[in-house]
Amino acid sequence: MGLGSLQHDGFMTTRLDKVINWARKNSLWPMPMGISCCAIEMMATAGPRFDISRFGSEVMRFTPRQCDVMIVAGTVTYKMAKVVRKIYDQMPEPKWVISMGACASSGGMFRSYPVVQGIDLFMPVDVFVAGCPPRPENLLRALLELQKKIEKERTIGKLVHGERIHIPETGATEGASTSA
Numbered sequence: 001m002g003l004g005s006l007q008h009d010g011f012m013t014t015r016l017d018k019v020i021n022w023a024r025k026n027s028l029w030p031m032p033m034g035i036s037c038c039a040i041e042m043m044a045t046a047g048p049r050f051d052i053s054r055f056g057s058e059v060m061r062f063t064p065r066q067c068d069v070m071i072v073a074g075t076v077t078y079k080m081a082k083v084v085r086k087i088y089d090q091m092p093e094p095k096w097v098i099s100m101g102a103c104a105s106s107g108g109m110f111r112s113y114p115v116v117q118g119i120d121l122f123m124p125v126d127v128f129v130a131g132c133p134p135r136p137e138n139l140l141r142a143l144l145e146l147q148k149k150i151e152k153e154r155t156i157g158k159l160v161h162g163e164r165i166h167i168p169e170t171g172a173t174e175g176a177s178t179s180a
C-alpha cells in the first residue's frame with residue numbers, strides 16, 4: 001500500500017500529518033546565528049532561568065545540517081548576509097527562521113548603509129521578534145508561535161497530491177510577530 005492509496009482517505013493523511021507535526025514542533029533544533037548583542041539574550045534562553053529545553057529546543061548546534069530552525073539574532077550587514085544565506089541553504093528541509101530583534105527584522109533603529117534592512121530581503125522568515133534587545137521570554141514566545149504554525153502544516157497531504165514543498169527565495173513575510 002503506497003501513499004497513493006491514501007489519496008482518498010482524508011482521515012489517515014490528517015492523522016499522519018498530526019503525528020509528524022507533533023514530533024517536529026517539539027524537537028526544533030536551533031541553528032544559533034548570534035551576530036551581535038541580541039545573541040546574549042538568545043544564550044540566556046538556554047540557561048536554567050528560562051530553560052528552552054522545556055520546549056524541546058535545547059539542542060543548539062553549529063552544524064546547519066542537523067538544525068531545523070535558524071535564529072538570526074543581531075545586526076546583519078550586507079557582507080554577512082551571504083554567509084547567513086549560505087548556512088540557511090545548508091540546513092535540510094523542512095526548516096524555519098526566527099528573526100530576533102530590531103536589527104535582524106528591520107535593520108535597527110537607524111538607517112546605516114552597511115546594514116541589511118530586514119533579513120526577509122534575502123531569506124524567508126517565519127516569525128519576527130520585536131525589541132532591542134528582545135527578552136528571552138520573547139524568543140520563547142516566538143518559538144511557541146512557530147510551533148503553532150508547524151501544527152497546521154501538511155506534509156503527507158502534499159506528498160499524496162504530488163505538490164512540491166516550496167521554499168521561497170526571498171521576501172516571505174508570513175507568520176506571527178511578537179512584541180517587546
Ligand code: SF4
Nearest residue numbers: 037038101103132133
Ligand atoms: S536589536 Fe538591539 S540588542 Fe539586538 S542586535 Fe540590534 S542593537 Fe543589538
